[in-house]
Amino acid sequence: MRGTQQAAKKQDVSIVLCGQAGQGVQTVEHLVTRILKAAGYHVFATKEYMSRVRGGANSTTIRVCGRRVAAPVSRMDILVPLNEGAVAHVAERLSPETVLVGEREVVGDDDVESHRFLAVPFTQIASDIGGKIYSNVVAVGAIAGLLGLDLDAVVAYVRRFFAKKTDDIVANNVKAVQAGYDAVGRLDVPDGLKLTFKPSPKVADEMLLSGAEAVGLGAIAGGCNFVSSYPMSPSTNVLTFLAQHGLEQGVLAEQAEDEIAAVNMAIGAAYAGARALVTTSGGGFALMTEGVSLAGMLECPVVIHLAQRPGPATGLPTRTEQADLELALYAGHGEFPRILFAPGTLEQAFYLTQRAFNLADKHQVPAFILTDEYLIDSYYNFKGFDLSKTKAERHIVKTTRDYRRYELTKNGISPRGIPGYGDGLVAVDSDEHDEEGHITEDLNVRVAMVDKRLAKGEALRKDVVRPELIGPKNYKRLVICWGSTYHIVREALAEMGRTDTAMLHYSQVYPLHPSTADLIRKARRTVVVEGNATGQFRKLIRLHAGVDVDEALVKYDGLGFTVEDVVEGLTEIGNR
Amino acid sequence: MRGTQQAAKKQDVSIVLCGQAGQGVQTVEHLVTRILKAAGYHVFATKEYMSRVRGGANSTTIRVCGRRVAAPVSRMDILVPLNEGAVAHVAERLSPETVLVGEREVVGDDDVESHRFLAVPFTQIASDIGGKIYSNVVAVGAIAGLLGLDLDAVVAYVRRFFAKKTDDIVANNVKAVQAGYDAVGRLDVPDGLKLTFKPSPKVADEMLLSGAEAVGLGAIAGGCNFVSSYPMSPSTNVLTFLAQHGLEQGVLAEQAEDEIAAVNMAIGAAYAGARALVTTSGGGFALMTEGVSLAGMLECPVVIHLAQRPGPATGLPTRTEQADLELALYAGHGEFPRILFAPGTLEQAFYLTQRAFNLADKHQVPAFILTDEYLIDSYYNFKGFDLSKTKAERHIVKTTRDYRRYELTKNGISPRGIPGYGDGLVAVDSDEHDEEGHITEDLNVRVAMVDKRLAKGEALRKDVVRPELIGPKNYKRLVICWGSTYHIVREALAEMGRTDTAMLHYSQVYPLHPSTADLIRKARRTVVVEGNATGQFRKLIRLHAGVDVDEALVKYDGLGFTVEDVVEGLTEIGNR
Amino acid sequence: MATDVFEMGDIDIAWCPGCGNYPILKTLKEALTELAIDPKQLVMVSGIGQAAKIPHYLKCHFFNGLHGRALPPATAIKAVNPKLTVIAESGDGDMYGEGGNHFIHCIRRNPDITNIVHDNMVYGLTKGQASPTSRRGFKTPVQVAGVILKPFNPLAVAIALDASFVARANAGDREQTREILKRAIRHKGYALVDIFQPCVTFNKLNTYQWFKDHVYYLDDSHDPSDRIAAFAKATETDRLPLGVFYVNPKSSFEENTQMYRDDPRPLCERDVDAGKLAALIETFRRAG
Amino acid sequence: MATDVFEMGDIDIAWCPGCGNYPILKTLKEALTELAIDPKQLVMVSGIGQAAKIPHYLKCHFFNGLHGRALPPATAIKAVNPKLTVIAESGDGDMYGEGGNHFIHCIRRNPDITNIVHDNMVYGLTKGQASPTSRRGFKTPVQVAGVILKPFNPLAVAIALDASFVARANAGDREQTREILKRAIRHKGYALVDIFQPCVTFNKLNTYQWFKDHVYYLDDSHDPSDRIAAFAKATETDRLPLGVFYVNPKSSFEENTQMYRDDPRPLCERDVDAGKLAALIETFRRAG
Numbered sequence A, B: 001m002r003g004t005q006q007a008a009k010k011q012d013v014s015i016v017l018c019g020q021a022g023q024g025v026q027t028v029e030h031l032v033t034r035i036l037k038a039a040g041y042h043v044f045a046t047k048e049y050m051s052r053v054r055g056g057a058n059s060t061t062i063r064v065c066g067r068r069v070a071a072p073v074s075r076m077d078i079l080v081p082l083n084e085g086a087v088a089h090v091a092e093r094l095s096p097e098t099v100l101v102g103e104r105e106v107v108g109d110d111d112v113e114s115h116r117f118l119a120v121p122f123t124q125i126a127s128d129i130g131g132k133i134y135s136n137v138v139a140v141g142a143i144a145g146l147l148g149l150d151l152d153a154v155v156a157y158v159r160r161f162f163a164k165k166t167d168d169i170v171a172n173n174v175k176a177v178q179a180g181y182d183a184v185g186r187l188d189v190p191d192g193l194k195l196t197f198k199p200s201p202k203v204a205d206e207m208l209l210s211g212a213e214a215v216g217l218g219a220i221a222g223g224c225n226f227v228s229s230y231p232m233s234p235s236t237n238v239l240t241f242l243a244q245h246g247l248e249q250g251v252l253a254e255q256a257e258d259e260i261a262a263v264n265m266a267i268g269a270a271y272a273g274a275r276a277l278v279t280t281s282g283g284g285f286a287l288m289t290e291g292v293s294l295a296g297m298l299e300c301p302v303v304i305h306l307a308q309r310p311g312p313a314t315g316l317p318t319r320t321e322q323a324d325l326e327l328a329l330y331a332g333h334g335e336f337p338r339i340l341f342a343p344g345t346l347e348q349a350f351y352l353t354q355r356a357f358n359l360a361d362k363h364q365v366p367a368f369i370l371t372d373e374y375l376i377d378s379y380y381n382f383k384g385f386d387l388s389k390t391k392a393e394r395h396i397v398k399t400t401r402d403y404r405r406y407e408l409t410k411n412g413i414s415p416r417g418i419p420g421y422g423d424g425l426v427a428v429d430s431d432e433h434d435e436e437g438h439i440t441e442d443l444n445v446r447v448a449m450v451d452k453r454l455a456k457g458e459a460l461r462k463d464v465v466r467p468e469l470i471g472p473k474n475y476k477r478l479v480i481c482w483g484s485t486y487h488i489v490r491e492a493l494a495e496m497g498r499t500d501t502a503m504l505h506y507s508q509v510y511p512l513h514p515s516t517a518d519l520i521r522k523a524r525r526t527v528v529v530e531g532n533a534t535g536q537f538r539k540l541i542r543l544h545a546g547v548d549v550d551e552a553l554v555k556y557d558g559l560g561f562t563v564e565d566v567v568e569g570l571t572e573i574g575n576r
Numbered sequence C, D: 001m002a003t004d005v006f007e008m009g010d011i012d013i014a015w016c017p018g019c020g021n022y023p024i025l026k027t028l029k030e031a032l033t034e035l036a037i038d039p040k041q042l043v044m045v046s047g048i049g050q051a052a053k054i055p056h057y058l059k060c061h062f063f064n065g066l067h068g069r070a071l072p073p074a075t076a077i078k079a080v081n082p083k084l085t086v087i088a089e090s091g092d093g094d095m096y097g098e099g100g101n102h103f104i105h106c107i108r109r110n111p112d113i114t115n116i117v118h119d120n121m122v123y124g125l126t127k128g129q130a131s132p133t134s135r136r137g138f139k140t141p142v143q144v145a146g147v148i149l150k151p152f153n154p155l156a157v158a159i160a161l162d163a164s165f166v167a168r169a170n171a172g173d174r175e176q177t178r179e180i181l182k183r184a185i186r187h188k189g190y191a192l193v194d195i196f197q198p199c200v201t202f203n204k205l206n207t208y209q210w211f212k213d214h215v216y217y218l219d220d221s222h223d224p225s226d227r228i229a230a231f232a233k234a235t236e237t238d239r240l241p242l243g244v245f246y247v248n249p250k251s252s253f254e255e256n257t258q259m260y261r262d263d264p265r266p267l268c269e270r271d272v273d274a275g276k277l278a279a280l281i282e283t284f285r286r287a288g
């Protein structure tokens, strides 16, 4: 471990902030990541937090690197505990090299003794300036000092951040950040913490946003103009994002009375010609399953963002897991086709959400975006989105007098009209229906309609996103993953440096890409890495590719994988 | 075909009644089946009907046999059309040998010409007696006459049936049945129709009931004392049955405001110590999936009767299908164990429902009974239920002061207390919880609780019902089926008479019995027969037994399989 | 009167002969004709049940969705394209039972739609179980000893929620029902019309005659802007008032969303505003 | 007062300092203590939300179920074992939003349970979105331009449904709240107590002070058996009345089911009656 750590530290520092809910950990996180990025450093941040509004213990892990970084590590180079109990909360992640920064009383005598400790009395300094409220910004200053950032740039950013506040407040915040910076300057700071690698001015111009924002932007790029949802962590962030930009971007964002209303509103909106989204999690999605079946029957394009969290039932509302894959795959009674995306990067979150709207419209099926709390709440910088690569493709026809909504066609896709556009009538029915959309008990029509709906599976399979193979083409070992673990597995494999091992990442998990069986059979040894207890994607592969993956590395404690988790897990499996 | 038919007819007559909804087809069915059984003949009846209250075209198929009979045939030996349009409705089932009985105007000139026709003016005769209302009973008399039943016995039964009505009505019904009988006597009846085989007095003492009644009785035998449900075809019949006998049998039957209330009531009732059932179908069940997950999390025993009907969405409300297997298997977010029964016979419907209550209680998991409209609405005579083989096994402990509802145990099963029984407090929580049932964010506890819940899978697998292997032990071909198709496949195979072919029927579809892989591998050629479009059980076998079944014979037109469907389908597959 | 534009021709209607749904269908067509509504601008939204089959029986666009779920899609359809006339029509079980939560929150939302409920006090399609409006003591195959729940009072609840328009009609009286429907459809905002509808097959208690004997019309002395008076009328049980109980004009959901403040085009006609999106994306480059 | 039997000792309570949930918890413990209710005979049922965590903070049996779904299990628990005291307690979003359909039908069913709603006019646990009772114009991260829906009026709706007991209290006033809670718990049949509860974190509009300024107590001149008067009181908006609005004694759901007519034993103590079952099975042998 130690070797890894030292090597990593050269161009890779991890900073962990830990405090109570409501204590402003998020402000510190926000400032530190923005300051670092503005200074030209690659940065990544992710958090874990309790399902409560005040108290408890939450933490954020920030990584700052000399190369691109997009995955969490367990390792803590710097720990900034903001309240008593904070150190205990992350105790398992402490190592002899962790530098604790903060108040002696908060850290506690034991840890002060047993660890490298830098005393910075945040509260005291803040009180001197004008109030405890500034202690977070003192902490920001201290971190900036530890990392050896340019104080002027830091101050400039803080000024900008608080620009809308009163002059007094701006001045006090500036004082606070300076005081924190200076306090560290007076201490004997371990050498390794100063950032020695060169910042890149290009990074400062890159984008920094969260998974929730990437999904939200992808939706807008996909033409989304209607979102109806019911708040539920961690999916709410997407609703909030769209609500906040709704008026300006032309998205009607409605908080429904429950999830059933939400999905039925979205289907109604899609029927009327909107590009409709619902965003939900866990039990909220369970309540939508009848609606999913309705979308299947009406052949109504609707996009469902399912941000996974640990279940069953209420489970761990603010934690992460990848255990709703099977639920999404089989949700809804009866048989009908669907699409399941599972973005692994912020770029994928954007482009695939956008794509989901187009494919839902093209194939007239429900399309899912499976994310999870980890992806939703994580940030890193990257080049940005290329809007010229996106387009809201519409597949709506102007109806004629003899229009039939469910006209039987060879590929199962009937031209889709909407009410009020053209001379035809657009009739849809949740009962089995004839070509005109009228209820029927003609059982030959029934068979034709089942065949028609299922026929779309063929076309869907042609539009499947290819899994990404990373590493040697002539791999002997293959590590398979899906969804949010992309960067984590990728970094773990890079760190392990095995030249016989490749990674295969699925950002579309259903339909499964036809190359799957061959790609897996090529390997001598295969393992799936996934965040659930029963190996759901492994089962999906067995079922739909007809091949067995040898092993599964699973995690279901509510925290996502870290790079170390994957390295250790794969090493252990490799040694077996 | 013809050979089969002739052979069959010797001891096997099929009578089809067809008329509009509301025309009393069910009364005729009821009388004919009861009269036949009372006379000592084996009898089977099943119906197909539209989702409407009046009009349309519904039909019932009754078989009367010299041996046990429990499956429908397509063949119609006698067709009794009760309204115009009736013959057209079953036209595909007409053969040159079908004898049409009824009114010339109803049958229509074309069919009168082209088929064997016996004119019995039901309405005219009825009007003469006292009103059109008696025409159904005239039809009953005509059928009795055709089959050559003993008139006195028929009259005696009719008298008994109408016993509670006024003397006038009884007398008119007796006249009507006699008149129908006599009318046929005056005609030139084809020989083949008279029942030549000997009735058995034992049959008269057997039970005759429907799948819905078998499930309902099984529930009572399993200790069910609480049922909360929302009406939905075809599951409503079980609710109706339990409501009708609720007061006498001690079952509180409550119609909930929606399915969500129904399942949450049932879980609450189970928490308080009741043996709780919900009965539902299709979309109603989809709405319950969050509740299923709650049952998984609370480890609350609840039994869910899911009577399948064709989807997606509202689909075909009164038709049959076996397409909710995957939904039941994966319903609910998060990961937790469950049990899925799929009775194939009326006896299994009774015993397995009863068993579901015991196993749900023992393992503290949700247990499903998967039936379908076909099973729910079908009748046949059989020896009966042996109550000495049933027992409502309870697994409730008296709590002590230090009681912990979720005590960690090796097999995952914590002793279950109920409020008010003992000195302990019984606390359950849909959030992840500690042993006491209190909400927790301790992620080590989380892992322990997931492991505990999933550990029950092991014990569950020990209690799995073995699939029934019928036919040669040294089979080369294996026909696999599940749920309601038991007797249909069985009769089809008997009729095909292939000595190299065995049938394997699953009445528990999950967990899958461990013998599955071996039983399937033993065969050279395997086929699954199931009532859905995508071969869901075949997929389940691939996933959970790790073997591939070669072929699937599927049907998804809303009608169940008939014996001929299976014979033809298997023959075709065999010839490939 | 001639209701040609809405006629379907010779179709098979799945209702029982004599059902109260027939006069409602006919009256609705008349009301729509008199209001000169273009079938191509009319969307009927329904759930599942006997009443909910009504969209199949008149010429128009329709969305025949899930049991209990007519109001959410109706709300959304109107919000996406306010040019359309949207009518959400279903049975009492559908709207007040399975759909009860949407009923109460739709009233709060106040979309400009008309909500017509066929109130036959029974579940017709599923063969005669109690509905939320079934009278106490009503016996059914499930409520064997008679209904023990207090009947749901849709008018009183709608008035309690300060609905924009609340009325009750009787299917047996086409003349007055038509006028009430016309007022409701013309009304801007959510309008509830609960229509007493005899179910000749499963409800032998609340027959045409029973309704005739138990109703009377509100007269001019009733002031529909008086919420308390409307409530008092809605709670009467000896004889059940008919007519417009309560009218409370207010801005509609579509208006309140402000989606049409600067741009009258329906959402379905709008494209992504690439410039605005690019600008939004840009904000994530500038540290802020 | 000493509320020892309900005390949990030194536990971590997940509410924010100063939250209105604390006085409600304390008042409830006092009311239960004064009523001499045995914790071993008390089942608290809740959904999900900040308020819904309350069962974890007093000693008793509890069923902390799904968001919005407290009332169905509460009804069932009481029906299965009428000896238990059952309290269903949750937040306004839980009871009136997600759980709205159960709210209205539970009132119709009238189980002998007490329904306590922490009405903070906001979704606390999910961080500050509008709840059904949020005031018009209230700004939140989702309702960015302010709430546009009409606030849900739980009291008016309960009275419209002829609920058995309807009251409102203010968390800030423990004295009176305790008395109201005691009356509600003692009341036989469904009893609603909507309690104004300041959320100090997410609702800066409806604060302790705001509630203080906007409430007054119903006095003796109010006759709680007068439904119309109760409704009128419930619709007041300038100043919001507190106290017992409406009481309408009637038989409870458990009684009406008749399951306890001949046998007082709770369902959970009964066994299969093999004789009766055998007799029922026998009826399927006799043709009939």
Ligand SMILES: Cc1ncc(C[n+]2csc(CCOP(=O)(O)OP(=O)(O)O)c2C)c(N)n1
Residues within 6 Å of the ligand: B230, B231, B232, B233, B259, B283, B284, B287, B314, C048, C049, C050, C051, C052, C066, C067, C090, C091, C092, C093, C094, C095, C098, C118, C120, C122, C123, C124, C125, C126, C131
């Ligand atoms: C989710 C769901 N639950 C139940 C049903 C079954 N169902 C269909 S119609 C109906 C009730 C119909 O009653 P109502 O709405 O009053 O209409 P009516 O037939 O009386 O006109 C029910 C329970 C369904 N289709 N979907």
Ligand SMILES: Cc1ncc(C[n+]2csc(CCOP(=O)(O)OP(=O)(O)O)c2C)c(N)n1
Residues within 6 Å of the ligand: A230, A231, A232, A233, A259, A283, A284, A287, A314, D048, D049, D050, D051, D052, D066, D067, D090, D091, D092, D093, D094, D095, D098, D118, D120, D122, D123, D124, D125, D126, D131
């Ligand atoms: C089915 C479902 N939908 C959404 C949620 C997320 N959720 C948890 S609590 C809550 C709202 C809480 O508001 P309220 O009931 O008013 O309680 P408060 O926190 O204000 O006390 C929501 C939407 C959930 N847990 N389950």
Ligand code: SF4
Residues within 6 Å of the ligand: B053, B054, C014, C015, C016, C018, C019, C020, C021, C050, C051, C120, C124, C125, C198, C199, C200, C201, C202
């Ligand atoms: S069952 Fe009742 S409501 Fe339905 S069509 Fe027949 S009479 Fe009308």
Ligand code: SF4
Residues within 6 Å of the ligand: A053, A054, D014, D015, D016, D018, D019, D020, D021, D050, D051, D120, D124, D125, D198, D199, D200, D201, D202
């Ligand atoms: S968020 Fe509001 S309701 Fe929740 S504990 Fe904090 S102050 Fe109370």
Ligand SMILES: [Mg+2]
Residues within 6 Å of the ligand: C049, C091, C092, C093, C118, C119, C120, C121, C122, C123, C124, C131
């Ligand atoms: Mg009805």
Ligand SMILES: [Mg+2]
Residues within 6 Å of the ligand: D049, D091, D092, D093, D118, D119, D120, D121, D122, D123, D124, D131
């Ligand atoms: Mg609240």
